[in-house]
Amino acid sequence: MPFSRLVTLIVGLIVILALVLWLIDSLSRLYWQLSYSPLLGNLLLLLLVVLIGGLIAAFVYYVMVLQKGEKRRSYRRTVTPAQIPAAKSDAASSTLQAVRQQVAQIQDEVTRQALLSRTREIEANLSRGEIQVVVFGTGSAGKTSLVNAIMGRMVGEVNAPMGTTKVGETYCLRLKGLERKILITDTPGILEAGVAGTEREQLARALATEADLLLFVVDNDLRRSEYEPLRGLAEIGKRSLLVLNKTDLYTEQDKESILARLRQRVRGFIATNDVVAITANPQTAQLETGEIFQPEPDIIPLLRRMAAVLRAEGEDLVADNILLQSLRLGEEARKLIDAQRRRQADRIVERFQWIGAGVVSVTPLPVVDLLATAAVNAQMVVEIGRVYGCELNMERGRELALSLAKTIASLGIVKGAIQLLSTALQLNVATFIVGRAIQGVTAAYLTRIAGKSFIEYFRHDQDWGDGGMTEVVQRQFQINRRDEFIKAFVQEAISKVVKPLTDNSEGG
Ligand SMILES: Nc1nc2c(ncn2[C@@H]2O[C@H](COP(=O)(O)OP(=O)(O)OP(=O)(O)O)[C@@H](O)[C@H]2O)c(=O)[nH]1
Ligand SMILES: [Mg+2]
Numbered sequence: 278m279p280f281s282r283l284v285t286l287i288v289g290l291i292v293i294l295a296l297v298l299w300l301i302d303s304l305s306r307l308y309w310q311l312s313y314s315p316l317l318g319n320l321l322l323l324l325l326v327v328l329i330g331g332l333i334a335a336f337v338y339y340v341m342v343l344q345k346g347e348k349r350r351s352y353r354r355t356v357t358p359a360q361i362p363a364a365k366s367d368a369a370s371s372t373l374q375a376v377r378q379q380v381a382q383i384q385d386e387v388t389r390q391a392l393l394s395r396t397r398e399i400e401a402n403l404s405r406g407e408i409q410v411v412v413f414g415t416g417s418a419g420k421t422s423l424v425n426a427i428m429g430r431m432v433g434e435v436n437a438p439m440g441t442t443k444v445g446e447t448y449c450l451r452l453k454g455l456e457r458k459i460l461i462t463d464t465p466g467i468l469e470a471g472v473a474g475t476e477r478e479q480l481a482r483a484l485a486t487e488a489d490l491l492l493f494v495v496d497n498d499l500r501r502s503e504y505e506p507l508r509g510l511a512e513i514g515k516r517s518l519l520v521l522n523k524t525d526l527y528t529e530q531d532k533e534s535i536l537a538r539l540r541q542r543v544r545g546f547i548a549t550n551d552v553v554a555i556t557a558n559p560q561t562a563q564l565e566t567g568e569i570f571q572p573e574p575d576i577i578p579l580l581r582r583m584a585a586v587l588r589a590e591g592e593d594l595v596a597d598n599i600l601l602q603s604l605r606l607g608e609e610a611r612k613l614i615d616a617q618r619r620r621q622a623d624r625i626v627e628r629f630q631w632i633g634a635g636v637v638s639v640t641p642l643p644v645v646d647l648l649a650t651a652a653v654n655a656q657m658v659v660e661i662g663r664v665y666g667c668e669l670n671m672e673r674g675r676e677l678a679l680s681l682a683k684t685i686a687s688l689g690i691v692k693g694a695i696q697l698l699s700t701a702l703q704l705n706v707a708t709f710i711v712g713r714a715i716q717g718v719t720a721a722y723l724t725r726i727a728g729k730s731f732i733e734y735f736r737h738d739q740d741w742g743d744g745g746m747t748e749v750v751q752r753q754f755q756i757n758r759r760d761e762f763i764k765a766f767v768q769e770a771i772s773k774v775v776k777p778l779t780d781n782s783e784g785g
Contacts, residue, residue: 304321304325307321308321308322365593365596365597365599365600366403366596366599366600368600369399369403369596369599369600369603370403372600372603372604372607373396373399373400373403373603373606375607376392376396376603376606376607376610377393377396379607379610379611379614380392380393380396380610382614382617383610383613383614383617384617385613385617388613392606392609392610392613395606396603396606399599399602399603399606402595402599402602403599406457406595407457407458407459407460408455408457408458408459408460408489408490408587408591408594408595409459409460409462409487409488409489409490409598410450410459410460410461410462410488410489410490410491410492410583411461411462411464411484411485411487411488411490411491411492412424412461412462412463412464412492412494413464413467413481413484413485413488413491413492413493413494414466414467414493414494414495414503414520415439415466415467415468415494415495415496415500415502415503416439416440416441416465416466416467416468417437417438417439417441417466417496418466418494418495418496418522418523419494419496419522419523419557419558420442420463420464420466420494421433421434421435421441421442421463422435422522422557422558422574423492423494423520423522423555423557423576423579424446424448424461424463425557425558426555426557426558426574426576427450427461427576427580428448428450428461432446432448432463433446433463435558439466439468440465440466440477442463442464442465442466443465443477444465444477444480445462445463445464445465445480445481445484446462446463447460447461447462447463448460448461448462448463449461452583452584452587453584454584454588455584455587455588455591457587457591457595459587462484462488464480464481464484464485465477465478465480465481466478466481467481467482467502467503467506468502468503482506485506485510485515486510486513486515486605487598487602488515488598489516489591489594489595489598490516490517490518490583490586490587490594491510491515491516491517491518492517492518492520492579492583493507493510493517493518493519493520494520494522495519495520495521495522495539496521496522496523496526497521497535498535498538498539498542499539499542499543504542507519507543507547508543508546511543511546511547512546513601514597514601516586516590516594516597517547517551518547518551518552518553518579518582518583518586519539519543519547519551519552519553520553520554520555520579521535521536521539521552521553521554521555522555522556522557523556523557524554524555524556524575525556525559525560525572526560532554536552536554539552540552550582551582551586553578553579553582554578555574555575555576555578555579556572556574556575556576557574557576558574559571559572559573559574559575560572615736618664618665618736619732619736621664622661622664622665622728622732622735623732625657625660625661625664625728626657626661626724626725626728626729626732629654629656629657629724629728630720630721630722630724630725630728631721631773631774632654633654633720633721633724634717634718634720634721634724634770634773634774635717635773635774635777654678654724654727655671655674655675655677655678656671656674657678657724657727657728657731658674658677658678658731659671659674661728661731661732661735662674662731662735664735665735665736667735667739677731678727680746681727681730681731681746681750682727684746684747684750685723685726685727685750688747688750688751688754690723690726690750690754691719691723693754693758694719694722694723694726694754695715695719697758697763698715698718698719698722698763698767698770699711699715701763701764701766701767702714702715702718702767702770702771702775705767705768705771706771706775710775710778710779713778714770714774714775714778717770717774717778718767718770718774718775721770721773721774722757722766725757725766726750726753726754726757727750729753729756729757730746730749730750730753733749733753734746734749
């Protein structure tokens with residue numbers, strides 16, 4: 278406590294004490310004066326008691342409220358900042374756990390190993406806790422120059438033509454007041470011509486999506502080709518600073534107007550003070566004396582903003598990013614598993630459609646029985662379900678198959694299919710053979726539509742969706758009636774159904 282305040286406190290206390298003594302003195306005098314009437318004297322006493330009681334109550338209330346407020350404030354000050362990242366890193370850990378389980382289901386060894394190594398990388402990141410800053414932007418905007426200026430020495434090659442930087446280079450950096458180490462990564466420029474350029478661009482984009490903090494470098498107003506990736510990255514929650522470089526090339530007025538335009542364009546996903554202007558590598562100037570003069574780079578506005586952001590949000594940024602990375606990995610694994618299951622399920626449908634066709638061709642049946650025996654096969658439903666991790670018994674399989682058969686019949690798909698297929702068959706084989714083969718081929722075709730519909734059903738956790746079974750079946754019919762598909766299907770049907778049929782009749 279400063280001395281002046283102590284003096285004020287003591288003086289204040291003396292004044293209050295004197296006033297209290299004076300009050301007591303005047304009150305006692307008043308009491309004696311009033312003592313001729315006991316009623317007035319007692320009334321004065323009562324008033325005094327009420328007043329003191331009120332004062333005590335007010336004091337207690339004030340102390341309690343103050344303490345509560347104090348508690349709340351100290352909670353905000355100490356507990357919260359540490360707790361949010363902890364909760365986030367817990368979330369990241371459990372997401373990673375789930376991702377590992379998903380990855381274990383992937384059959385392709387190479388893919389599985391690649392994904393596993395990425396989960397390990399994310400886990401290592403989680404425990405190491407470095408902050409990854411990635412410098413990203415168009416070729417020749419001055420990314421490497423900026424990294425050199427930040428590091429205070431030449432670490433990367435700087436050149437006028439685009440494509441000077443070919444791989445991501447990472448350097449280690451420490452900022453005052455920040456416990457975590459900062460890794461700063463220089464990336465190849467985006468938008469370079471040629472194939473090598475696009476490969477490098479992909480690398481740059483991948484590095485950018487892994488960043489905790491992104492420094493997006495431009496040397497003029499944003500082009501569309503810069504705006505799109507910047508917005509895309511901001512939309513997935515990437516914390517970004519937009520850096521206008523080469524300000525030595527502009528007049529102060531031009532610089533301000535470019536800055537204003539940049540801020541206007543990114544309004545909504547980058548805050549105004551996160552758009553900063555720098556000169557990473559100023560051009561040399563010739564003095565009047567003829568001497569060559571190399572001005573100093575000016576990256577202070579960026580360093581200041583970066584330090585402020587990392588100090589305030591560093592912990593959160595790391596935790597957020599790890600969570601984001603693990604969610605993305607989980608999504609990737611999920612897609613891979615979906616594709617893998619799809620291939621397996623497609624093979625099952627392929628197998629059953631021709632089995633059914635064979636059965637029906639040998640013993641022609643009325644349309645409804647045809648559906649019941651071949652087109653919708655309970656065994657097929659059970660097998661597809663198993664691929665998607667649903668164990669159905671045959672009874673349930675038959676139930677599902679039957680309701681699908683009814684839907685197919687009610688939609689008039691049987692008639693449509695017969696027409697479609699006999700037209701296509703007639704182009705390839707003699708009419709009398711079409712007559713004998715059509716039932717088998719149609720059965721195969723309907724099995725296929727049923728199978729594909731069931732794949733959709735199991736893919737969506739045994740749910741037919743808002744439009745119900747009807748919509749799914751209709752969509753599959755639409756997909757499978759396209760010309761190029763029908764042509765290929767009929768070719769296969771000829772070798773699998775028509776050929777055996779004609780061979781049989783020749784033999785018999
Ligand atoms: N006038 C001026 N020129 C600069 C500035 N910063 C960079 N340059 C020049 O811009 C050119 C490209 O700089 P680099 O740092 O190689 O750019 P980059 O973004 O790393 O380019 P790539 O690696 O090819 O994508 C070089 O000729 C630099 O000298 C600056 O602040 N002012
Ligand atoms: Mg470079």
